[in-house]
Amino acid sequence: MISDEELIRRLRSALAEPSAAPDVRTMEGLTRELASLNSERNGHVRHAGTITSLRRMAGRRVSTFTMMIAATLLVGGVAAAAVATDTLPGPARAIAWDLGLPVTSPKLYQARQVVSHLQLSLRSHDRRSTTSLGRTLARDLKKLDAGDLSQIQSTADQLLEKAGVNAVTSVTITPPSILGGGGGVLPLIPGAGTSTSGQSSETTTTTTLLPGVPVPTLNGALDLGSAPKSTTSSITASN
Amino acid sequence: MNEHDEITALCHGDREAWTGFYERVYPTMLAYARRRLGSRDAASDAVAEALARTVATVARMSSLDVSPEAWAYGILRHVVHDVWRRRGRERRSVVPLSPAGPDPTESVGLSDEHRVVRQAFNQLSGADREVLELRVIAHLSSEEVAAILDMSPGAVRMAQARALTRLRATLMSDGEDDD
Numbered sequence: 001m002i003s004d005e006e007l008i009r010r011l012r013s014a015l016a017e018p019s020a021a022p023d024v025r026t027m028e029g030l031t032r033e034l035a036s037l038n039s040e041r042n043g044h045v046r047h048a049g050t051i052t053s054l055r056r057m058a059g060r061r062v063s064t065f066t067m068m069i070a071a072t073l074l075v076g077g078v079a080a081a082a083v084a085t086d087t088l089p090g091p092a093r094a095i096a097w098d099l100g101l102p103v104t105s106p107k108l109y110q111a112r113q114v115v116s117h118l119q120l121s122l123r124s125h126d127r128r129s130t131t132s133l134g135r136t137l138a139r140d141l142k143k144l145d146a147g148d149l150s151q152i153q154s155t156a157d158q159l160l161e162k163a164g165v166n167a168v169t170s171v172t173i174t175p176p177s178i179l180g181g182g183g184g185v186l187p188l189i190p191g192a193g194t195s196t197s198g199q200s201s202e203t204t205t206t207t208t209l210l211p212g213v214p215v216p217t218l219n220g221a222l223d224l225g226s227a228p229k230s231t232t233s234s235i236t237a238s239n
Numbered sequence: 240m241n242e243h244d245e246i247t248a249l250c251h252g253d254r255e256a257w258t259g260f261y262e263r264v265y266p267t268m269l270a271y272a273r274r275r276l277g278s279r280d281a282a283s284d285a286v287a288e289a290l291a292r293t294v295a296t297v298a299r300m301s302s303l304d305v306s307p308e309a310w311a312y313g314i315l316r317h318v319v320h321d322v323w324r325r326r327g328r329e330r331r332s333v334v335p336l337s338p339a340g341p342d343p344t345e346s347v348g349l350s351d352e353h354r355v356v357r358q359a360f361n362q363l364s365g366a367d368r369e370v371l372e373l374r375v376i377a378h379l380s381s382e383e384v385a386a387i388l389d390m391s392p393g394a395v396r397m398a399q400a401r402a403l404t405r406l407r408a409t410l411m412s413d414g415e416d417d418d
Contacts (some may be wrong), residue, residue: 001407016267025283034254
């Protein structure tokens with residue numbers, strides 16, 4: 001009499017496939033799907049899915065061209081209806097944003113979604129989910145521009161603090177243009193000095209160089225032009 | 240990397256996580272598909288399709304509290320069914336040149352014991368074979384198999400016990416026949 005354990009061991013041994021590695025075509029499929037997944041995450045449309053769904057509904061006799069027109073009209077109709085209420089789904093939102101329509105930017109929309117999920121997660125005391133969403137939010141915040149960030153930052157900061165996730169401070173320093181190869185001639189910026197924009201958390205330091213001061217270029221050459229020069233460095237701090 | 244971290248990485252489209260996942264599940268998924276579709280080529284097509292669909296639907300997977308393996312097997316099962324349906328349509332419209340059968344290369348290089356166990360396994364019903372493959376070969380939990388086969392976990396455990404009993408009986412009767 002063979003025991004269950006012995007039977008399972010024999011079965012495993014007999015049915016095991018010799019260690020096969022994914023073939024090239026499978027890995028190409030992975031690359032394609034990952035590109036598609038990442039593109040969707042970044043807010044681009046996946047037209048193929050819509051066309052395939054329509055084709056399935058309409059049968060095989062309808063041409064791809066007709067399907068593309070139908071898909072465009074369908075997507076366009078939905079988008080037009082949703083633009084007015086700013087309730088667009090992610091991909092359509094990206095298109096509307098690219099077209100300059102008055103909708104919330106996809107990145108801000110995404111960040112708001114994460115804020116909403118994080119709030120729910122904090123309420124339900126789901127520690128794992130809270131940490132994960134907190135990290136996602138911190139990452140999403142870094143992608144926002146100053147205008148979008150100002151709309152969400154205070155709420156996000158409070159939530160990140162509750163979630164115990166450190167908001168990553170992003171410091172972007174735009175190097176002075178004197179490093180460019182063109183000799184570093186910059187336009188004169190009136191009102192030189194330091195100004196701080198509280199709303200966008202952006203500190204702009206403008207230094208006016210004295211006329212006639214040579215500005216070194218990358219290759220060490222000196223620009224001897226006499227035009228007034230200034231350098232601008234921009235420091236963006238998001239907490 | 241624990242399962243939660245892996246799911247998070249998969250959902251974020253982490254290439255390294257996906258490659259690791261592909262390499263881990265590919266051999267058993269290929270074996271599963273090959274036993275149902277006959278040829279290695281058809282099986283590898285089905286697995287490639289199933290894994291691609293797994294990537295495309297990972298967002299839905301993460302919301303359903305299932306392991307990536309169970310999700311991928313569930314998809315593979317649908318892909319295999321689609322192939323069967325397609326073959327059925329083709330058979331109705333085209334007269335096959337030769338009858339479809341198991342891949343003749345399948346038994347090449349097998350030991351006698353493995354051949355005997357495979358023969359006994361092939362005599363089981365499709366339902367018995369499926370539950371044993373998902374539980375024993377794919378290492379899925381009874382809850383995961385239950386979700387794939389649309390059964391209760393208890394029914395899966397019962398089905399597994401019965402399938403093992405039938406396999407044992409087949410093996411013993413084959414052994415007696417050989418004697």
